[in-house]
Each structure stands twice: as structure tokens, then as C-alpha cells.
Amino acid sequence: MNLTPYIPYLKNIKTPFYFYDTFFLESHLKKVKKAAEKFGYHIHYALKANANDKILHIFNQLDFGADCVSGNEVKKAIEIGISPKKIAFAGVGKTDEEIIYALNQDIFSFNCESIAELNVIQNIAAKLNKKAPVSLRINPNVDANTHRYITTGLEENKFGINQWEFDTIIEIIKNSPNLDLQGLHFHIGSQITDMQVFKNLCSRVNEIQKWFYNHNIALPHLNLGGGLGVDYENPENINFPDFDKFFNIFNSHLDKIAGQQIHFELGRSLVAQAGVLISKVLYIKNGINTNFAIIDAGMTELIRPALYQAYHKIMPLENKNTENNIERYDIVGPICESSDTFAKSILLPKLNRDDLLVIFTAGAYGEVMASRYNLRDLPKAYYADEFS
């Protein structure tokens, strides 16, 4: 993302705030779409990465489906105009209310995460006299090789149905007239940068699919989830992730049944690089080994560093050309928590009070996770297309 044309506007906005390059987002999404369409793949955008109306409208205009993990996300997707026929609903803890709502909207698929959930959906669907389209979210026990808090496909994780439950599952499906088994679903984690992981996933999916096939179950849909990572170290490297390479892996390694539709649920890799958080230096405090730059954004605006020890590159908004005036800083927020730290011991041109800093690659799992802890105001968002 090139912020230069927007600096005159950005300098005059009250900090902290999010800025989204809607032009970048659109062109990025068009590229992704093209890469997926080459193989006839369907993409459901994972709303939980960023559920801003403006951003969702761009997804809808470009005809993306939605992947939702709460009833309110399903509702939001429908309000934006996304067809229910393109909405998948996942999550380990769907409430009765959410299930009733989604059933009445005739969504594409309930991605079911447990035996107990299948039974509940059967009961609710029977009462409503509906047939519920369900996919089984399988826990394939594949290591995503990412931070353990965003690993979801190992047996120790709470997500998905495990292989030892398959026989029971088949019995339940047979005896549940209101469940319509549509597919298998997998989502093994997030911020996956090691492409070998997706090859491993394909091998497991092939084995699992074969098991079902041998039990006379051929499924019309396979959903491989999301999880593709982005390059947080180098925000200017917008070519990672390489979507051609990503989809090619599935095309070469997945044994698909004739006519089967292949779905993905990407979140981060679609929006992360389109957003930044802009914050102002409030105070400089000199420490022993480092200086503290206390800024007006904190874990309330962007929790990823505090929650997952995530790295975000930070740079001054304006290049001050002070090459021989480099200092070491911890960039910290104002919240009363020691984990409220954006970066430790980084080198930056000497900072002063009121300098503006850009925290890059904040378009995914940023604003959407903002909180009012310490009774702070929620951050506002601004968009490139408002400034031109």
C-alpha cells in the first residue's frame, strides 16, 4: 500500500484511526478471484477478519460468498446483500437461536463441529420442518506450523470432528431425516506461510474423503477453509501470498470426485494488507536500554501483538530523512497492561511528541477486535476512496 498520496489528509485526522486503501483492496480481490476461477474454486470471505460495511460491500460487488462464525455475521452478510446460498456458517458453539435464524435464511451450509451439534440441528430442523444442509468440520490432525493460539486442526484443539467419531457420525446422518449431508470442511489454522502445510492438508483430506467414499458417501462439496498467511515483516511485499501458487497446490494434490465443488474461506490474506492503524506519539520516556515511545493507540485498537505476540511493522508516516539520527524504541500503548506493547527494541528515526506512526498490515483482525477496555472510544475508519 502506498500512503504517500494520502498523507495530507491523514495528517489532519484525529488519532488513532484505521485507514483502508479501498483501491488496493479491489485490485487485490480481483486478482484473487481470477486465480480461483482458473480452477472453478469458490471463495467465501471470512467476515471475522474485518466486518466493516464498506469493505463487505466491496466483497459483495465482486461476488464473493461469506464464511460466518456467528448468527450476527450471517445476518450482516445478508444485510450487505450476499446471497444466503453463498453463506457458510461455522463455529463450535452455535446457539439454538442462531441455528433457527440461519435455517430460516436457507444458507448454503452449516459447518458442524460435533456430534452433539448435529443432533441439535436435526431436532431444530425437524421442528421447523426444514432440511438442514450440513458439512462436517473435520479435525484432520495436521499441524499448521503457526502460533499455537491460531492453530485449530490438531486433536488437542476444540475444533471439528475427530476421525474416531466417523462411524457414529454416519449412523447419526442415516437416522436424521432433516440433515442433508453436503460436504466435508477443514480449517486448520491461520497465518500459515509454510506451503507444505497445505500439501499435508490435501493428503489428509484425500484419506478422509476416501474413507467416506468407501462407506458409500460421495459428497458434492469440499471446503478447505482459509489460513493463508501474509508477510507482516515486509508490508510492501504484496505478492505474498501468491494465490496462484496456493490454488495450484490444491489443484495438483487434491483428489476431487467428478463434479465436486471446491470452496475456500479466506480472511486475513484478503484484507490484512489493505489496512493500517495510524497513531500519534504522546510521550517519549527514556529507559535504560531503550526508549519508550508511548502512543495513543493501544491493545484496545489492535490486540494482535498482546494476544498472539504478533509482529507489525511500524514506521513514521512521514520520512524525515534523519539517517544518522536513529534511536532504539519500545512502542507501547496507554493501556494499563504490560502486554500493551506493539514493538520491542526497534530502530526508528528519532521520534518526538506528535509524530505520526503507521502500524502496517492491520486490515485483518484489527479494528474488528477493538474493545472499549479502559472505557476508550472505538477507533474510527477512513477509506482511500473518500479522499479522491
Ligand SMILES: *Cc1c(COP(=O)(O)O)cnc(C)c1O
Ligand atoms: C477464521 C476462520 C477462517 C479464516 O481464516 P484466515 O486465517 O483469516 O484466512 C476460515 N474458516 C473458519 C472456520 C475460520 O474460523
